[in-house]
Amino acid sequence: MPHAKAMIQQPKVPSSGLMPAGDVLIRAKEAITNRDTLVELLAKHTENSVETVADVMKRPFYMDSRRAKDFGVIDKILWRGQEKIMADVVPPEEWDRMTGVKIADPF
Structure with a gap:
């Protein structure tokens, strides 16, 4: 949603x-x-460098919807x-x- 916020942290x-x-x-x-695993996963899936992700995760990193899309943590901003x-x-x-993704132990 356009007015939603996203946040990543350690x-x-x-x-x-x-x-x-x-x-x-x-x-x-x-x-x-x-933390190291999370940084690697976020870097891989957001296409940011490990250094960039590690740097923004030093403190809670809040993003509005546009910045979250630019950073790569969301795909689309939904609206009416x-x-x-x-x-x-x-x-x-x-x-x-x-x-x-492979399911190791399906329910």
């Missing part, structure tokens, strides 16, 4: 509370691994009359097939 780490230091370290390493556009949308199963 993965969050659950509160550590009174955990042993070793557990905090494990969570921190997992958060870094998750969207029924005609939605009729052209590829079903999820076809999208998965086109992008090479």
